[in-house]
Amino acid sequence: MHELSIAHGIVEVVTEAARAAGANSVTAVHLRIGKLAGVEAGALEFSYELVTERTMLAGSRLVIEELPVVIYCATCRANQELPGVQRFRCPSCDTPSGEIRQGRELEVASIEIGDAAVVPA
Amino acid sequence: MTAPTTRIVEVRAGILKKNDELARALRQRFEASGTFVVNLVSSPGTGKTAFLERTLRELLDRGVRVAALVGDLETDNDAQRLARSGAPARQINTHGRCHLEAEMIDSFLGEWALDDLDVLFIENVGNLVCPASYDLGEALRVAMLSVTEGEDKPLKYPTMFNSADVAVITKIDLAEACEFDHAAARASIESVRPGMEVVDVSARRGTGMDTWYALLETRRAVWRTQHDLDMIASPLPVTAGAISAP
Numbered sequence: 001m002h003e004l005s006i007a008h009g010i011v012e013v014v015t016e017a018a019r020a021a022g023a024n025s026v027t028a029v030h031l032r033i034g035k036l037a038g039v040e041a042g043a044l045e046f047s048y049e050l051v052t053e054r055t056m057l058a059g060s061r062l063v064i065e066e067l068p069v070v071i072y073c074a075t076c077r078a079n080q081e082l083p084g085v086q087r088f089r090c091p092s093c094d095t096p097s098g099e100i101r102q103g104r105e106l107e108v109a110s111i112e113i114g115d116a117a118v119v120p121a
Numbered sequence: 122m123t124a125p126t127t128r129i130v131e132v133r134a135g136i137l138k139k140n141d142e143l144a145r146a147l148r149q150r151f152e153a154s155g156t157f158v159v160n161l162v163s164s165p166g167t168g169k170t171a172f173l174e175r176t177l178r179e180l181l182d183r184g185v186r187v188a189a190l191v192g193d194l195e196t197d198n199d200a201q202r203l204a205r206s207g208a209p210a211r212q213i214n215t216h217g218r219c220h221l222e223a224e225m226i227d228s229f230l231g232e233w234a235l236d237d238l239d240v241l242f243i244e245n246v247g248n249l250v251c252p253a254s255y256d257l258g259e260a261l262r263v264a265m266l267s268v269t270e271g272e273d274k275p276l277k278y279p280t281m282f283n284s285a286d287v288a289v290i291t292k293i294d295l296a297e298a299c300e301f302d303h304a305a306a307r308a309s310i311e312s313v314r315p316g317m318e319v320v321d322v323s324a325r326r327g328t329g330m331d332t333w334y335a336l337l338e339t340r341r342a343v344w345r346t347q348h349d350l351d352m353i354a355s356p357l358p359v360t361a362g363a364i365s366a367p
Contacts, residue, residue, distance in 0.1 A: 017130060036284075087312050087313075098314060107135050108134050109132065113127065113128055113130055
């Protein structure tokens, strides 16, 4: 279970981005996680709640976009989406392929932030 | 006073950015010193330590300058076992963490003179899930499974096997007793990582170890060529069967 470490990583990346944008709170975090990233969404959601307590991410929504694995098929000369992660063969022509075009992503895509209340001069 | 507003900000940053940056820096250091780094990953009990102990001893005998870092949650038992080979070995205790991270490698390398190391082995924490996500700056990732574990292990842990460069099947001397279906194991490896090279070994008997050393030699030679290292020092004297002086 390394989702706790992953959650710490999210807090770090998000805090840095939010501060740079002049925010004082984060209301939502959007992640892109490939099926080959080795991260379990349920465990991450649980860890996220724990780790974000008393940070500017406290109470924020975690939105996870799971990305399927996409390989390049040399026979079809095209990218092909795989239905799972156990069979790295082209779903249309069955050619094996180790050329992974998508599926290892583990990133913060965007954040929703609350700006500091603006006090008119 | 106006109400707080919500904005969406694009971030597009890797969650393990810090680890990845540190791993990249380590990789550059290893390339500069000509140190070929091998990361061994498997479940607990596959026989990583026995395999590595024999590898260290026999590579030392062949004049290869080797060292090892070994990760475990607690105890320095494995580093002690590895040190019996005569090679320098250091224990990294993760105290509960289920994987090694680049930062641990960086700090445990300490004052080791990388220029004097041909090959550095990293024995990861026994775990087929978490270490897959953490780049340690290695040049070669080796996923291991033993004949006692079941032929479908690669299908159960596809992320790890897919992230590895080479597979090693250990305890091959027990294959018959375990009714190990070798073709099925190879098929499951091929399914999750088409074209991956597979070596069968028995660290106890020595079966397949020469094939493993030859593979290391080939992979290291390719790595050296890719990084233009052949002008710096001579290649490894690890040709299978040849015992050469340093």
